[in-house]
Amino acid sequence: MAPFAAGPRQSAVHPLVFHAQPSTIVFPTNQPPMKVTKEFVFDAAHYLPNYEGKCERLHGHTWKLHVTVNAPVETGSGLAFDFVQLKNLAMERVVNRLDHQVVNDVVSNPSAEMIALWVWHQLRDLPLFEIKVWETPTSFATCASADYAAYAPQTAPAEVKTREEHIRAGRE
Ligand SMILES: [Zn+2]
Numbered sequence: 001m002a003p004f005a006a007g008p009r010q011s012a013v014h015p016l017v018f019h020a021q022p023s024t025i026v027f028p029t030n031q032p033p034m035k036v037t038k039e040f041v042f043d044a045a046h047y048l049p050n051y052e053g054k055c056e057r058l059h060g061h062t063w064k065l066h067v068t069v070n071a072p073v074e075t076g077s078g079l080a081f082d083f084v085q086l087k088n089l090a091m092e093r094v095v096n097r098l099d100h101q102v103v104n105d106v107v108s109n110p111s112a113e114m115i116a117l118w119v120w121h122q123l124r125d126l127p128l129f130e131i132k133v134w135e136t137p138t139s140f141a142t143c144a145s146a147d148y149a150a151y152a153p154q155t156a157p158a159e160v161k162t163r164e165e166h167i168r169a170g171r172e
Pocket of ligand 1: 046055059060061135
């Protein structure tokens with residue numbers, strides 16, 4: 001019998017769901033980490049100066065970006081990472097800087113791979129798990145934590161702020 005077929009209301013609800021009261025659900029205090037992702041879409045131009053082919057000429061894309069963090073679920077809030085905070089930080093440090101810009105003015109040699117590394121660097125004070133950058137709907141680059149550790153840029157761009165600096169600046 002299909003669970004949501006027509007019939008008496010009670011028979012359409014799983015008995016565990018029907019009888020459960022939210023206050024009786026007890027979660028373990030030691031929550032596992034969970035991945036939380038925010039998706040962004042923006043338009044920007046770029047060119048690849050060291051590439052032989054049509055991508056060496058200035059052209060535009062509708063880029064897609066996934067920012068994924070990995071953090072333990074906090075029992076009280078039920079959150080691993082606040083979507084709003086993730087959105088605000090990524091918008092300020094990444095999307096607003098690239099949207100309707102020539103990416104080469106911000107990131108040198110801006111392939112999808114180099115942009116993914118730059119995004120990681122911009123957000124490196126977050127518990128990042130993965131950065132994905134789509135140059136077209138079927139072409140994307142992924143930067144994971146081990147990849148970034150291997151890249152290990154030593155010099156931070158001057159404009160990058162830590163989360164604490166960001167919060168402090170917002171209060172001034
Ligand atoms: Zn391109």
